[in-house]
Amino acid sequence: xxxxxxxxxxxxxxxxxxxxxxxxxxxxxxxxxxxxxxxxxxxxxxxxxxxxxxxxxxxxxxxxxxxxxxxxxxxxxxxxxxxxxxxxxxxxxxxxxxxxxxxxxxxxxxxxxxxxxxxxxxxxxxxxxxxxxxxxxxxxxxxxxxxxxxxxxxxxxxxxxxxxxxxxxxxxxxxxxxxxxxxxxxxxxxxxxxxxxxxxxxxxxxxxxxxxxxxxxxxxxxxxxxxxxxxxxxxxxxxxxxxxxxxxxxxxxxxxxxxxxxxxxxxxxxxxxxxxxxxxxxxxxxxxxxxxxxxxxxxxxxxxxxxxxxxxxxxxxxxxxxxxxxxxxxxxxxxxxxxxxxxxxxxxxxxxxxxxxxxxxxxxxxxxxxxxxxxxxxxxxxxxxxxxxxxxxx
Amino acid sequence: xxxxxxxxxxxxxxxxxxxxxxxxxxxxxxxxxxxxxxxxxxxxxxxxxxxxxxxxxxxxxxxxxxxxxxxxxxxxxxxxxxxxxxxxxxxxxxxxxxxxxxxxxxxxxxxxxxxxxxxxxxxxxxxxxxxxxxxxxxxxxxxxxxxxxxxxxxxxxxxxxxxxxxxxxxxxxxxxxxxxxxxxxxxxxxxxxxxxxxxxxxxxxxxxxxxxxxxxxxxxxxxxxxxxxxxxxxxxxxxxxxxxxxxxxxxxxxxxxxxxxxxxxxxxxxxxxxxxxxxxxxxxxxxxxxxxxxxxxxxxxxxxxxxxxxxxxxxxxxxxxxxxxxxxxxxxxxxxxxxxxxxxxxxxxxxxxxxxxxxxxxxxxxxxxxxxxxxxxxxxxxxxxxxxxxxxxxxxxxxxxxxxxxxxxxxxxxxxxxxxxxxxxxxxxxxxxxxxxxxxxxxxxxxxxxxxxxxxxxxxxxxxxxxxxxxxxxxxxxxxxxxxxxx
Numbered sequence: 001x002x003x004x005x006x007x008x009x010x011x012x013x014x015x016x017x018x019x020x021x022x023x024x025x026x027x028x029x030x031x032x033x034x035x036x037x038x039x040x041x042x043x044x045x046x047x048x049x050x051x052x053x054x055x056x057x058x059x060x061x062x063x064x065x066x067x068x069x070x071x072x073x074x075x076x077x078x079x080x081x082x083x084x085x086x087x088x089x090x091x092x093x094x095x096x097x098x099x100x101x102x103x104x105x106x107x108x109x110x111x112x113x114x115x116x117x118x119x120x121x122x123x124x125x126x127x128x129x130x131x132x133x134x135x136x137x138x139x140x141x142x143x144x145x146x147x148x149x150x151x152x153x154x155x156x157x158x159x160x161x162x163x164x165x166x167x168x169x170x171x172x173x174x175x176x177x178x179x180x181x182x183x184x185x186x187x188x189x190x191x192x193x194x195x196x197x198x199x200x201x202x203x204x205x206x207x208x209x210x211x212x213x214x215x216x217x218x219x220x221x222x223x224x225x226x227x228x229x230x231x232x233x234x235x236x237x238x239x240x241x242x243x244x245x246x247x248x249x250x251x252x253x254x255x256x257x258x259x260x261x262x263x264x265x266x267x268x269x270x271x272x273x274x275x276x277x278x279x280x281x282x283x284x285x286x287x288x289x290x291x292x293x294x295x296x297x298x299x300x301x302x303x304x305x306x307x308x309x310x311x312x313x314x315x316x317x318x319x320x321x322x323x324x325x326x327x328x329x330x331x332x333x334x335x336x337x338x339x340x341x342x343x344x345x346x347x348x349x350x351x352x353x354x355x356x357x358x359x360x361x362x363x364x365x366x367x368x369x370x371x372x373x374x375x376x377x378x379x380x381x382x383x384x385x386x387x388x389x390x391x392x393x394x
Numbered sequence: 395x396x397x398x399x400x401x402x403x404x405x406x407x408x409x410x411x412x413x414x415x416x417x418x419x420x421x422x423x424x425x426x427x428x429x430x431x432x433x434x435x436x437x438x439x440x441x442x443x444x445x446x447x448x449x450x451x452x453x454x455x456x457x458x459x460x461x462x463x464x465x466x467x468x469x470x471x472x473x474x475x476x477x478x479x480x481x482x483x484x485x486x487x488x489x490x491x492x493x494x495x496x497x498x499x500x501x502x503x504x505x506x507x508x509x510x511x512x513x514x515x516x517x518x519x520x521x522x523x524x525x526x527x528x529x530x531x532x533x534x535x536x537x538x539x540x541x542x543x544x545x546x547x548x549x550x551x552x553x554x555x556x557x558x559x560x561x562x563x564x565x566x567x568x569x570x571x572x573x574x575x576x577x578x579x580x581x582x583x584x585x586x587x588x589x590x591x592x593x594x595x596x597x598x599x600x601x602x603x604x605x606x607x608x609x610x611x612x613x614x615x616x617x618x619x620x621x622x623x624x625x626x627x628x629x630x631x632x633x634x635x636x637x638x639x640x641x642x643x644x645x646x647x648x649x650x651x652x653x654x655x656x657x658x659x660x661x662x663x664x665x666x667x668x669x670x671x672x673x674x675x676x677x678x679x680x681x682x683x684x685x686x687x688x689x690x691x692x693x694x695x696x697x698x699x700x701x702x703x704x705x706x707x708x709x710x711x712x713x714x715x716x717x718x719x720x721x722x723x724x725x726x727x728x729x730x731x732x733x734x735x736x737x738x739x740x741x742x743x744x745x746x747x748x749x750x751x752x753x754x755x756x757x758x759x760x761x762x763x764x765x766x767x768x769x770x771x772x773x774x775x776x777x778x779x780x781x782x783x784x785x786x787x788x789x790x791x792x793x794x795x796x797x798x799x800x801x802x803x804x805x806x807x808x809x810x811x812x813x814x815x816x817x818x819x820x821x822x823x824x825x826x827x828x829x830x831x832x833x834x835x836x837x838x839x840x841x842x843x844x845x846x847x848x849x850x851x852x853x854x855x856x857x858x859x860x861x862x863x864x865x866x867x868x869x870x871x872x873x874x875x876x877x878x879x880x881x
Contacts, residue, residue, distance in 0.1 A: 219851070259403070285831050
């Protein structure tokens with residue numbers, strides 16, 4: 001009998017995205033027998049299709065995120081392509097004002113941010129042009145390769161004896177005596193003492209099975225990537241309405257702009273189309289980095305993320321059943337994953353997060369939410385005609 | 395669900411209806427595309443026929459859309475003259491023009507979309523077109539893809555230099571461009587494509603040094619005077635500043651070597667349908683070796699799974715060359731070991747692919763990484779080229795995998811001991827032509843796109859520092875940021 005065929009584990013994690021894999025890895029580091037189930041391939045959804053940013057000053061997990069990222073390659077034993085620091089620079093006065101405000105916010109919570117003049121911006125970001133008005137240099141944060149990182153978590157987990165079953169969707173949460181007893185899959189029933197649900201958009205449906213309400217609205221967001229450019233001193237260079245990174249290979253990967261709300265069934269996103277939005281992204285990259293305007297766009301992609309009504313994560317352990325912990329990062333999960341996984345590990349083992357206060361990320365904050373919150377917010381699939389009418393352009 | 399509210403940060407309503415909409419848009423002005431255009435026109439439809447030939451010198455240099463192998467002459471840089479050349483080379487274009495088909499040459503289609511699943515926000519079916527200077531959108535009622543087939547090519551030592559090319563590219567340079575720079579050809583393959591290639595070359599006064607194929611039994615219907623090296627395979631293409639000068643071949647059984655003097659090695663083993671736009675559209679595809687690889691699911695009249703989209707010509711299917719492809723990949727692997735480069739753009743070798751080796755720019759692998767290989771990945775699930783691409787970068791470069799997709803799929807199938815038909819398609823994404831940012835950019839963007847542009851979702855309160863949530867300072871951030879991170 002191979003290890004993978006052993007039916008069950010002390011902890012089962014549903015979802016081999018970056019949050020679920022990190023949680024499983026942290027649990028395995030504590031000696032917990034852990035099994036990850038995924039409907040497809042590790043990191044196949046938004047976890048492997050994002051901008052790779054790791055600079056989330058708004059999060060209660062921020063300090064831990066910042067502490068851990070420089071250590072991750074060594075802790076995991078695999079490269080994440082992590083690069084330190086970011087530069088955010090403006091080509092309009094409007095943007096420059098916001099960046100300076102952002103710098104103040106970061107300084108307020110104890111992190112160093114330097115103001116940059118245009119020449120300094122071009123030193124860090126040689127692809128920037130004469131249109132730069134100024135910028136800020138985050139002396140923290142950074143960026144990593146999402147695809148390499150999710151695989152690193154997966155392999156690091158396996159190195160610790162943890163197991164991953166790909167192509168094994170969780171169909172049903174099986175309960176017994178008021179507790180989660182296991183997970184039913186097409187490969188049979190897997191028993192567990194504790195269940196972690198980190199299944200992205202599908203988490204809502206899974207949690208409904210145990211009577212918990214996790215309100216989520218899935219949406220698609222897009223990015224483009226160019227052929228390689230010479231490596232810049234700082235790989236994270238944002239601005240002009242874009243988030244992005246230069247990969248260590250040299251490619252420029254950028255996203256931003258409109259999203260599209262969609263429906264996602266229990267089996268996950270049916271398609272992840274990218275759209276003509278790539279033209280609007282191309283324009284903004286060419287404006288932000290005029291010396292890269294000649295570079296060829298070689299690909300675009302889209303990821304499907306789930307959003308909570310307030311856009312903030314839910315990291316919580318249910319009261320009933322008491323052996324179920326859940327996490328959604330509301331579309332901002334990659335960079336925080338070293339810390340979110342640890343928080344989940346803490347909830348499972350200790351019953352509370354030991355390194356940060358995360359009470360405001362409780363699922364209970366949505367208790368009074370109206371059933372039709374998505375319709376009320378307009379967070380539902382919307383036709384071009386309906387959108388154009390609402391925007392007043394037809 | 396019906397929306398009561400409205401999210402101004404979402405895409406709906408922001409992709410403008412194109413300035414032009416045609417009843418029938420045909421992509422590809424080969425025989426099938428011209429015939430489809432004429433038929434539609436004679437049926438009374440307004441028809442726009444676009445063809446990317448003449449392809450810009452820049453794209454040709456990247457081996458897009460065909461594997462030109464650097465053997466185009468400088469004539470391809472003269473854009474206007476080349477448009478006349480393409481028009482003159484395809485007399486049927488004049489007939490189509492006379493019949494009232496609108497024709498645009500030197501225009502590529504880099505993406506196409508129809509409103510549908512997960513894509514409710516489009517105003518109508520749209521195609522993205524571009525020439526060398528700019529991109530634009532065209533709406534259509536009906537899209538006919540006559541995008542033809544492209545070369546399936548294989549790596550051997552020295553193939554990543556000028557002078558190694560594909561049969562479809564050779565035919566284009568000879569027949570459409572009259573701009574082929576080679577003189578002496580060694581042709582890889584012994585099937586119908588190789589024979590047709592040899593005939594074409596000889597008709598054009600080129601020397602054909604030999605046909606080379608690992609299959610032991612030579613076919614008997616070859617053109618007279620063409621030497622056939624059956625049971626042989628290329629070992630090394632050697633050359634200088636201008637590329638290939640000779641091809642060393644080896645007999646598989648005896649190991650005997652011969653050095654063939656030639657300036658061009660034409661890979662004429664296989665073609666595969668050019669389905670990139672179909673994949674971007676989300677049309678149903680199927681792996682069907684009898685039709686030459688991944689092909690659209692089709693019904694009568696070239697109908698695809700998408701009601702607005704049809705196919706005509708080779709994109710619907712070409713000859714079954716799977717057995718030959720497998721014989722070639724095996725022979726080349728046996729001859730050349732692991733050091734041969736499969737993905738030219740990212741310099742991924744066969745052994746790097748099998749080891750799932752991280753790219754060199756990451757430095758030496760960690761012990762854990764060094765211990766991982768394709769076998770370990772396969773224990774966790776079936777081989778998927780897109781997963782292997784993420785790890786090794788094979789297929790991730792500017793040629794968009796055109797030179798390595800089939801090699802990677804065949805190599806993965808061999809390693810996984812599964813039929814290649816079980817290997818999923820490595821996905822195609824727009825733009826299916828690698829065009830510059832400045833060309834793709836929408837410089838005349840609708841104001842409504844920029845007015846609500848947000849770096850992320852624009853959810854009020856999402857970026858409020860955690861400690862300030864629920865305090866009087868929360869309002870400060872709502873005022874300051876209004877939900878926008880404002881990057």
